[in-house]
Amino acid sequence: MEKAKYIWMDGKLVNWDDAKVHVLTHTLHYGNGVFEGTRAYQTKDGLAIFRLEEHCKRLYNSAKITAIKPNIEIDELKNAHIELLKANEFKSNVYLRPLIYLGYGVMGVYHVKAPVHTMIAAWEWGAYLGDEGLEKGIRVMTSSIVRNSIRSNFGKAKAVANYLNSQMAKYEAIQAGFEEALMLDDNGFAAEGSGECLFIVRDGVLISPPNDNSLESITQATVLELAEDMGIKIQRRNITRDEIYICDEAFFTGTAAEVTPVNSLDNRTIGEGKRGEMTKKLQSAYFDVVFGRDQRYKHYLTYI
Numbered sequence: 001m002e003k004a005k006y007i008w009m010d011g012k013l014v015n016w017d018d019a020k021v022h023v024l025t026h027t028l029h030y031g032n033g034v035f036e037g038t039r040a041y042q043t044k045d046g047l048a049i050f051r052l053e054e055h056c057k058r059l060y061n062s063a064k065i066t067a068i069k070p071n072i073e074i075d076e077l078k079n080a081h082i083e084l085l086k087a088n089e090f091k092s093n094v095y096l097r098p099l100i101y102l103g104y105g106v107m108g109v110y111h112v113k114a115p116v117h118t119m120i121a122a123w124e125w126g127a128y129l130g131d132e133g134l135e136k137g138i139r140v141m142t143s144s145i146v147r148n149s150i151r152s153n154f155g156k157a158k159a160v161a162n163y164l165n166s167q168m169a170k171y172e173a174i175q176a177g178f179e180e181a182l183m184l185d186d187n188g189f190a191a192e193g194s195g196e197c198l199f200i201v202r203d204g205v206l207i208s209p210p211n212d213n214s215l216e217s218i219t220q221a222t223v224l225e226l227a228e229d230m231g232i233k234i235q236r237r238n239i240t241r242d243e244i245y246i247c248d249e250a251f252f253t254g255t256a257a258e259v260t261p262v263n264s265l266d267n268r269t270i271g272e273g274k275r276g277e278m279t280k281k282l283q284s285a286y287f288d289v290v291f292g293r294d295q296r297y298k299h300y301l302t303y304i
Ligand SMILES: Cc1ncc(COP(=O)(O)O)c(C=O)c1O
Pocket: 037, 166, 192, 193, 194, 195, 196, 197, 214, 215, 216, 217, 218, 219, 220, 253, 254, 255, 256
């Protein structure tokens, strides 16, 4: 990770190296915090945040779900994103990480009296799964780690605690020589990657599982909108792992992962083992949107 100049903490720009918390920070011990992963791209009219509104809304929804009362209003948070990007004077594309967390002052599982804090960090970041991954695709394994059950965790929240699940799945996949993990849900259907939603293509139809067992992904929604606008036939339905083995194309979507082709699952080559035609079309349409090259979706960009 590239260091930047400042991190925004509760209304102040703090030098990167001074952005510290106490070791008795509640979130550090009991895992209740909520966060976002947002990107800003260098467009021809300057740096622009992609779908800031939706990311902030999801953050506040996550806080509501996990019973955290944010210490600032949502508009202040939006402005803070802009203030931080202005102050840091970034030269390339940026990843933003807002986090609402419980601080120091209260110990014990009952969290309600813990002080609430908000911070946003931002740094220059390239392709999460590598530039080669974007072009050639990645090797994925089905994880032995089942995606957090909706009976016990809140899957609509981008909650810190949910990411132990993702972390263990990612760890297992990397240790086994793959690049990413696909987690199944309680019933054995494909749920999501450790930080991505899944799409497959079969006979020209674009298929993505419903969000019952995946985060309500902003990238997935964007890709679905683009596909609809292109007249592509879409299905939202359950997918089994063997259907992925025999599909024509597969790809992951996520703010970090953008649109990353999956070239194999569990050592079964998918399609021709490279980025498929529909994947390429949607990936390039996605990049046109985030880089401000497609006027029709300009309303998704917040220019700095
Ligand atoms: C578990 C999980 N699923 C899906 C996604 C994709 O969501 P989005 O497209 O909103 O980044 C992410 C990333 O935020 C994630 O962490």
